[in-house]
Amino acid sequence: MTAFFPGTGTNACYMEDMRHFELVEGDEGRMCVNMEWGAFGDDGILDDIRTEFDRDIDMGSLNPGKQMFEKMISGMYMGELVRLILVKMAKEDLLFGGRITADLDKEGIKTAHAVLSKLGLEPSHEDCVATHRICQIVSARSANLCAATLSAVLRRIRENKGVERLKSTVGVDGSVYKNHPHFARLLQKTVRRLVPDCDVRFIRSEDGSGKGAAMVTAVAHRLADQRHEREKTLESLKLSTKQLLEVKRLMRVEMDRGLKRTSHDEATVKMLPTYVRSTPDGTERGDFLALDLGGTNFRVLLVRVRNGMRRGVEMHNKIYTIPQDAMQGTGEELFDHIVHCIADFLEYMGMKGVSLPLGFTFSFPCHQNSLDAVTINNLAYSLSCKYVTSFIGFSLRNQQDKAKKL
Numbered sequence: 001m002t003a004f005f006p007g008t009g010t011n012a013c014y015m016e017d018m019r020h021f022e023l024v025e026g027d028e029g030r031m032c033v034n035m036e037w038g039a040f041g042d043d044g045i046l047d048d049i050r051t052e053f054d055r056d057i058d059m060g061s062l063n064p065g066k067q068m069f070e071k072m073i074s075g076m077y078m079g080e081l082v083r084l085i086l087v088k089m090a091k092e093d094l095l096f097g098g099r100i101t102a103d104l105d106k107e108g109i110k111t112a113h114a115v116l117s118k119l120g121l122e123p124s125h126e127d128c129v130a131t132h133r134i135c136q137i138v139s140a141r142s143a144n145l146c147a148a149t150l151s152a153v154l155r156r157i158r159e160n161k162g163v164e165r166l167k168s169t170v171g172v173d174g175s176v177y178k179n180h181p182h183f184a185r186l187l188q189k190t191v192r193r194l195v196p197d198c199d200v201r202f203i204r205s206e207d208g209s210g211k212g213a214a215m216v217t218a219v220a221h222r223l224a225d226q227r228h229e230r231e232k233t234l235e236s237l238k239l240s241t242k243q244l245l246e247v248k249r250l251m252r253v254e255m256d257r258g259l260k261r262t263s264h265d266e267a268t269v270k271m272l273p274t275y276v277r278s279t280p281d282g283t284e285r286g287d288f289l290a291l292d293l294g295g296t297n298f299r300v301l302l303v304r305v306r307n308g309m310r311r312g313v314e315m316h317n318k319i320y321t322i323p324q325d326a327m328q329g330t331g332e333e334l335f336d337h338i339v340h341c342i343a344d345f346l347e348y349m350g351m352k353g354v355s356l357p358l359g360f361t362f363s364f365p366c367h368q369n370s371l372d373a374v375t376i377n378n379l380a381y382s383l384s385c386k387y388v389t390s391f392i393g394f395s396l397r398n399q400q401d402k403a404k405k406l
Helices: 052-059 070-074 075-091 112-120 125-161 175-179 184-196 208-237 242-257 324-328 331-348 387-390 396-405
Strands: 004-006 009-016 030-034 164-171 197-205 286-293 297-306 310-320 357-364 364-368 375-378
Touching: 009 070, 009 125, 009 357, 009 364, 052 070, 052 075, 070 125, 075 125, 125 164, 125 184, 125 197, 175 184, 175 297, 184 197, 286 331, 297 331, 297 396, 324 331
Parallel strands: 004 164, 164 197, 286 357
Antiparallel strands: 004 009, 009 030, 286 297, 297 310, 364 375
């Protein structure tokens, strides 16, 4: 939905995606934009199409240099534009036999012969035709400029929606649109020519200002009620600083309980030892195998650690699916499959017969008995890394023969 107002003044509004608003926080939903497009051209970008008559109107206005677009299209200035053109043509003997009356120098033109006669002129048929033509040109320029700017708004809405063809409704209010005999037809015709990929329906609004104020109030009231209900629902999720400090204290208590032998069994935060007594210091180097066993997949990695000028970690890996029967079978069946995966990976990397240190990661709760011994919790079986090592026989120098025996 778009709305614009070609009347004594002019303005427009439309619903813009919040993701494009840098002045407002949040990027979800849409918000109505008050364009204030009457000031379009105040920076000089419309100077190429402004005429000497536009400049005269601007200089004689109460706000020179402001509201340039409005002064080119709105009802407040269209009559004055016609008057200035008539005066110029009369001075150049192009109208009224070169005669200018005091009334013509002061008042605007609304009709041809009747108004010209009231101004003390004696217009010929050609004068009336010319005056009518001037009014047509000024009106058409106003309608076409409105159509061009409205088309830019419609094109943006279409791009925001990401559709090939936009169906949109434009609400229009304003004295020029409602009272000018040809303005609406000219505007709609030009819009459809400029944005052929938009199906636009124009709806005339009656008392748009009053209805708009009421509708905005109604929407604001509805949104306020919705916001209140949302806040009420979310209230329990908001934590005060006092509550957060209490959570911090409780976590410290549970950490201490998990570390102490006397309270470890009852502690919810288990603080299990890993027997890893230091962190990397940059001197580590070499090639290592790493195994990562998860719930459904098994990953074998070759990790190359380099120090010195070429310090860094280079990893190569291959992912294997764990068959359901291996996951639900015995530990021996599971580790048979693991050995076959390792053998395949080493052959894939061209490293058959190479002996490498090995690390094994389980994505399951484990109780670490020592650096190389662990008991897996919460499974149908428990496994020890010492048993795994002796079972798999990670002397990778002859791993292929081991794998063939399993």
